[in-house]
Amino acid sequence: MLAALLLADARTPLGGHTHSGGVEAVVRDGTLTGVGDLETFLRARIRTAGLVGAAFAAARGFAIGELDTEFGARTPSPALRAASRAQGAALRRTGSRMWPAPEWEILRRPHLPIALGIAAVASGLDQAQAAELSVHHLIGGACSAAIRLLGLDPLAVAALSAGLASLAEQTAALGVSAANTARTPAELPSASTPFPDVLAQLHEQSEVSLFAS
Amino acid sequence: MHREGHETGTPNGASGGGRPRGTAVRVGIGGPVGGGKTALVAALCRTLGQRYSIAVVTNDIYTEEDAEFLRRNGVLPDERIRAVRTGCCPHTAIRDDITANLDLVEELEAEHRPDLVLVESGGDNLTATFSYGLIDKQIFVVDVAGGDKVPRKGGPGVQRSDLLVINKIDLAELVGADLEVMRADAKEQRGELPTVFSSLRTGPAATEIADQVTAWLPPGAR
Numbered sequence: 537m538l539a540a541l542l543l544a545d546a547r548t549p550l551g552g553h554t555h556s557g558g559v560e561a562v563v564r565d566g567t568l569t570g571v572g573d574l575e576t577f578l579r580a581r582i583r584t585a586g587l588v589g590a591a592f593a594a595a596r597g598f599a600i601g602e603l604d605t606e607f608g609a610r611t612p613s614p615a616l617r618a619a620s621r622a623q624g625a626a627l628r629r630t631g632s633r634m635w636p637a638p639e640w641e642i643l644r645r646p647h648l649p650i651a652l653g654i655a656a657v658a659s660g661l662d663q664a665q666a667a668e669l670s671v672h673h674l675i676g677g678a679c680s681a682a683i684r685l686l687g688l689d690p691l692a693v694a695a696l697s698a699g700l701a702s703l704a705e706q707t708a709a710l711g712v713s714a715a716n717t718a719r720t721p722a723e724l725p726s727a728s729t730p731f732p733d734v735l736a737q738l739h740e741q742s743e744v745s746l747f748a749s
Numbered sequence: 750m751h752r753e754g755h756e757t758g759t760p761n762g763a764s765g766g767g768r769p770r771g772t773a774v775r776v777g778i779g780g781p782v783g784g785g786k787t788a789l790v791a792a793l794c795r796t797l798g799q800r801y802s803i804a805v806v807t808n809d810i811y812t813e814e815d816a817e818f819l820r821r822n823g824v825l826p827d828e829r830i831r832a833v834r835t836g837c838c839p840h841t842a843i844r845d846d847i848t849a850n851l852d853l854v855e856e857l858e859a860e861h862r863p864d865l866v867l868v869e870s871g872g873d874n875l876t877a878t879f880s881y882g883l884i885d886k887q888i889f890v891v892d893v894a895g896g897d898k899v900p901r902k903g904g905p906g907v908q909r910s911d912l913l914v915i916n917k918i919d920l921a922e923l924v925g926a927d928l929e930v931m932r933a934d935a936k937e938q939r940g941e942l943p944t945v946f947s948s949l950r951t952g953p954a955a956t957e958i959a960d961q962v963t964a965w966l967p968p969g970a971r
Contacts (some may be wrong), residue, residue: 549846554836626848684837743812747836748849 539659542634543652543669546676551626555619556681556747557581557674561735563685564742571692574682577732578675578700582707584727586674590667590711591724592649593656598721600642600650606721607647613733615740617647619749624651631655648673663715667708675700681747773804773858774966775866777843777879779906780890782872785916785949787815789890790869791822792955793962801864801970804829804857806850808842808871829861839871847883854883864970865962878905886965888958892917893926900934908938912945912961919948 542548558581562568568577592607611617624646631651632640637658646654649670656666679693711725718724739745778786787809794803805825809815811832819825831853835842842849854866868884870877879887889906891899894917900907907913913935921928928946935944945957 547845549848551846551848551852553838553841553846554834554849556836622849622852625852626846629848629851681836744810745834746810748834 539635540661540665540669543631543655543659543661544672544676546680548634549626549630551623551630552673552677553680554748555623555677556685556749557678558616558732558736558749559678559681560685560745560747560749561739562732563682564739565735568682569686571688571696574679574688574693575696575700578678578696579703580729581674581678581732582671582700582703584729586671586704586707587711587714587725587727589649589652589670589674590708591714591718592647592711593652593670594663594667594708594712594715595653595718595721595724596657596663596715600639600646600654603653603721603724604643604647604650606724607649610726610728611647612728613737615749616733616736618740619736620647620649621645622748623648627651627655631658635659663712664708667711667715668705670711671704671708675704685746772967772970773863773866774886774970775854775868775884776962776965777868777870777884777887778890779843779870779873779877779879779887779910780914781874781895784872784890784892784895785914786869786872786890787818788822788949789888789914789916789955789958790867791819792949792953793867793959794819794825795822796954796956796959797865797962798824801966802861803865803867804831804861804863805867805869806831806833806853806857807869808833808835808839808850809869810871829857829863831857835871839873840877843868843870843877843879843883845880847880850883864966875899875902875904875906878909886911886962888912888914888962890914890916893921893928893931894924897921897926897928897931898934900931900938903938907935910942911965912943912958913939914958915944915946917948917950918946919951 588610595603608617628640628651635658639654652670653666675697679697682688683690683693714725780786790805819830833842833849887910889910915931
């Protein structure tokens with residue numbers, strides 16, 4: 537349990553604070569302007585990117601390299617692939633110090649959910665905890681970025697996060713069940729939200745951006 | 750400019766955590782907004798760039814204008830400059846969660862084998878300080894226009910940085926800053942740690958600061 541809390545804690549240096557989970561791009565675009573929009577955005581992202589991340593973080597018994605390739609195939613935007621690898625590398629850097637394990641040596645810059653899966657196994661977490669952590673980081677990263685960029689009321693955003701908990705848990709459970717029924721990594725979920733993916737690509741090319749993604 | 754990001758997850762033997770040490774000495778340059786951090790980076794590149802191989806990681810909001818400034822003033826090619834986008838938390842990126850910076854510093858060290866890596870923080874406040882997990886030495890830059898009470902206020906940068914630079918002394922008279930007060934307060938706060946008074950406008954070579962940085966380099970590099 538403590539390992540799960542450490543992995544969920546923003547004070548653990550995992551590199552997450554430099555990423556907005558696509559929020560900066562939709563704020564710039566004018567699509568996301570307040571707490572209501574943030575909820576709409578997150579409900580869509582949890583069901584899609586959240587499900588995929590949860591399934592990959594919970595997947596067990598597959599080759600790490602194959603999982604990594606399949607996750608990359610589900611991330612069409614090069615900017616988001618780079619962001620996912622940057623966060624996976626940060627998690628690997630810190631996680632391998634916290635819970636040393638040979639699996640960390642397989643990939644130098646794994647995608648984030650793959651790194652989370654390695655961290656979960658190395659620290660003794662179960663599949664559900666790994667999947668929930670994956671969704672938790674998606675929500676936490678977006679919420680914290682929205683507060684910083686728009687000056688949203690952090691108490692209102694905290695209430696929103698709590699309100700999203702049941703969707704997050706259901707999604708994590710779906711991810712676990714998808715991970716356990718897939719016969720190969722190719723059969724893992726591949727849901728996506730194309731609009732934020734396209735914006736992420738534009739974000740990468742924009743001259744002044746405050747978040748890495 | 751180059752942004753963080755890699756398209757490969759290929760295995761290699763690189764160490765997974767902490768500080769895999771190359772030969773480069775890493776120097777953090779921090780301090781409040783507008784004190785002259787970017788100008789100091791340019792000055793150090795200009796003064797030391799002929800003798801040493803240098804690379805720069807900037808944490809400032811990095812625009813084409815900044816890149817152009819370093820290109821024009823710093824005689825540093827683009828591929829030796831990387832920018833970290835800190836997610837509105839310049840402080841976090843150099844102290845609490847240094848992973849994004851370590852990533853780029855190590856990348857530059859692997860690609861260019863520099864003698865010196867300068868890590869410029871985003872403009873912050875007097876409470877900012879670098880983690881020694883990221884850098885070996887840190888310079889804290891304040892300027893006289895920020896008020897001559899700044900050294901007295903203290904904070905980790907003023908008190909414990911390896912070098913305190915009090916910049917823009919050419920403006921002291923214009924802004925009514927008493928350099929002797931600043932000198933005495935800095936001495937009081939810092940004890941034996943060095944303080945340099947500078948004006949990058951009248952002394953664009955930043956000789957005294959460059960000498961200090963040179964002294965931090967290992968004898969082999971010097």
